[in-house]
Amino acid sequence: MQSKNITKFCIVGTGFSGTAALVHLVKQLIASKLDCRNIEVVTIEQRQDNGPGHPYCNEELLPTHLCNNQTYMMALFDNDFYDWLCERRTELAKKVPDLIKVTHPDLEDVALWQPDQDAFYPRALFGLYLKARFTQYCLVAKENGMRLRHFNDCQVLDGQSTEEGFALQFRQSASLNATTQVFDKVLLATGHWNSIKQSQYDDRVLTSPYPYSRLNSWLTKQLQQGKETTKHICIKGMGPSGIDAILSLVESGQFSHNTQGDATAFIADEHTIKLKIHALSRCGFFPAVRDKRIEHQFKYLTEETFFDLEQKQGKRLTLDDILLLIDKELKDASEGAIGWHEVAHPPFSSALEKLKYDATLPQDNALIHNVLLRVRRMKFYRYLKPDEKQRYDSVLDTHFIRTAVPIPLLNAQKLIALFEAGILSSCQLGYEHKDAIKVTKTDMVVTFGQPQKQLHADGLILAAGQSFKLARHPDNLVKSLIARGELRPHTEQNYQTGGIQLLGYESYRAMRTDPNTQQVQVSPYLSSFGVLTRYWQNERNFAAAFVEAAQSVAHDWVDHIYQKTMPQHSRTDQDKVHA
Ligand SMILES: Cc1cc2nc3c(=O)[nH]c(=O)nc-3n(C[C@H](O)[C@H](O)[C@H](O)COP(=O)(O)OP(=O)(O)OC[C@H]3O[C@@H](n4cnc5c(N)ncnc54)[C@H](O)[C@@H]3O)c2cc1C
Structure with missing residues (x-):
């Protein structure tokens, strides 16, 4: 039985989320002047290290796998x-010169390196930072x-509410x-998961581009089969993970x-000369290139929050209204040159043509980025009706992500160089065919284009990113917590948006179902973000939101702790401490 005097907190998963939680808990406890001797913080992580989690793990990445945000945003x-x-x-500079040189290839002597807050550093370097700060805040x-x-090296398997905690x-x-x-309290910061099982496929298919070591041994095997022939490797997904996969292959x-x-x-070299890499996605384009933010005087999307925008417009805004406002904003600022249509259907005949345009950092792209980012940050999604959410998730989110989450210029330049070396090509699969990629025992065929063309592949890497469907979550912990009602899939009418239900919009407290009364209630113990x-x-899905x-x-x-140890202490007093 747990001692009543000790407050025990547990953080499950110590990636960026778990590390941020630990750091801010320590900061706030110290600022509160509470007696910390009766507080125990336990972290449980299935990896060896605390801090990096999945996207920033030095051992699983290459230096060429860059953060998609500048340093000052991470x-x-x-x-x-x-x-x-x-x-x-x-x-x-002494210990990890490769993690610096990749961002500053023009630097002759890495000892002269001056960090640049506008630069995109390797994700592995960010992982080292997270690991260092985790250790420091523990001290x-x-x-x-x-x-x-x-x-560490320890997996949480199950959990249950009890009278004690x-x-x-x-x-x-x-x-x-x-x-x-x-x-007393548990944070579920279990992060990314991959719902595609490797056992669904034979060894021609790799279900994730990570870790690099796995991709590399897979590639070695592919290259060893029929040694002299060209290998056609398809990559499904042209977002950041797809780009990581391409850079890993070369x-x-x-x-x-x-x-x-x-x-x-x-x-x-002798290996890459044999490769033909085909990047595949529904739209057939890579994300835009990140540029400095521009100052834009908004004319239609004038408010900071969607709620305020609706108040100003005096009506509920439908998804189509939002697309129309984006269209008006873009057209007004570009004298009619670009609108929503150009965002959803970039006017380029190939990914290469678009990359070359993007790499010149045109004003149009900076405008689209600014407008789309503002709309996302208005958090309009929560106000959509379930059928609108479904439509947004299945056909529109891709355009928002592709334009609002752009890639570093250096990656775009590398992709262009690969196209020009004849190693990389791209295919637009379109939105209609669900089975554009067919894997049978004897063949792997990609069907695309109008009139239809076919491409026969030797290998396929799945890099299309995260599926949010909880029903396909592979971990026992999540499956079990949902089965017990300790977590609830977030459902609106009949549409499951993916992810778990939380209390309201600005709280991270999980909702549960009471097993006795079947009533939906706030979990007294579980939080998650x-x-x-x-x-x-x-x-x-950006660093500042995690913080x-x-x-x-x-x-x-x-x-x-205040409630437990000083019930007479009002929350307002405590808020003053954290202000
Ligand atoms: C490839 C990729 C690149 C990205 N790049 C950027 C970027 O450049 N900039 C940016 O802002 N965002 C980026 N993101 C978004 C990213 O989601 C966040 O930045 C952030 O790293 C997510 O952290 P997390 O701690 O929530 O999840 P994770 O990093 O996935 O960490 C979760 C941790 O929980 C552990 N865990 C899971 N289940 C259990 C269990 N049952 N028991 C014990 N431990 C468990 C895992 O081992 C893992 O370490 C990227 C995402 C991906 C996938």
Whole structure:
């Protein structure tokens, strides 16, 4: 039984979300001046390391796998990633020069490196930052009397509400025996999952481009079969993961750069010379290239929030109204040159033509980025009707993501170089054919274009990103929590948006079903943010949103200690501490 005096918090998953939660909990506890000696924080993570999680894991990535945001937009708080790079500049230049050179190929001596807050650094470097800050904040917590326990290489298998708290069952990977511990509060920060099982396919298909080591051994096998022949490798998905897959496949070759550091050509080696890489997606284009934000005086999308916009327009805005406002905003600012149609159907005959245009950083793209990003940040998705949400998810989200989440210029230049070296080509699969890619025992065929053409592939890498359908979540923990009613899939009328149900729009507290009364209620124990939660993809998949969520959960947990230890203490007093 748990001691009544000790408050026990558990963070499940220590990727960016779990790390942000730990850092902000420690910060807020210290600021609260509470006696921390009766607080225990337990972290449970199935990887060896705490901090990087899936997208930033040094061991699973290549230096060429870049963050899709500039340094100043990626931090646990303030401009801390950049500050950390500056603090550790000399040490990093010595220890991980490859993670610096890739972003600054023009730098002759890496010892002279000056971190650039506008640059895109490798995700592995961001992972090292997260790992370092995780360790540092654990030390700070200990110095302030908190008890900390970390379980790594350890998977949480199940959980259940009890009268004493939330009982979590977890197991070390090498052990057959599970342990159960009871906590006052639990954060589920379990992040990304892959619902495609490798066992569904034979070894011609790779179900994820990560980790790099797996892709590399897969590629080696592909190249060994029928040694002298050209290998046609298809990549399904042209977003950031698809680009990572392409860069992984050509890792043994070399990009050449001009004196400004731009990638100008690709020099193939004995392996890459045999490759024909075909990038496939429904729209057939890569995301736009990220440029500096422009100042734009909004004329139609004038308000900061969607709620205010509806108030101003004096009516409920439908999905079509939103598309119309985007169209008007774009047309007005571009004197009619671009509108929604050009966003959904980029006027280019190929991905290469569009990449070449994007790489010149045209004003049009900066405008589209600005407008689409503003609309997403207005959080309009939550106000759509279920049938509109369904339509948005199936056919429109792709256009928003492709334009609102652009790629670094360096990646675009590398893709152009690969096209020009004759190694890369692209295919537009279209939105109509669900089975454009057919994998049979004897063949792998991609059907595309009008009139229809066919492409026979030797290998296929699935890199189309995250499916949010909870019914296909592969982990026992999530399956079991949903089966027990401790979590609920978020459903609106009959449409399941993907992700779990939370209390209201701005809370991260999970909803549950009481097993006795079948009533839906707020879980007294569980919180969650990140990929597992509803609307994440549409509203909160950027670093600052994770930080905001971590601060909110930390605030709830500190509040819980106040309630437990000083029930007479009002929340307003506590809020003053965190202000
Ligand atoms: C390829 C890729 C690139 C991205 N690049 C960027 C970028 O450049 N910039 C940006 O802002 N965003 C980026 N994102 C978005 C990304 O979602 C967030 O930045 C963030 O890293 C998500 O962190 P997380 O902690 O929620 O999830 P994750 O990083 O997935 O971490 C979850 C952790 O939980 C652990 N875990 C899961 N289940 C269990 C269990 N049952 N028991 C114990 N441990 C468990 C996992 O091992 C993992 O370490 C990227 C996403 C992807 C997929």
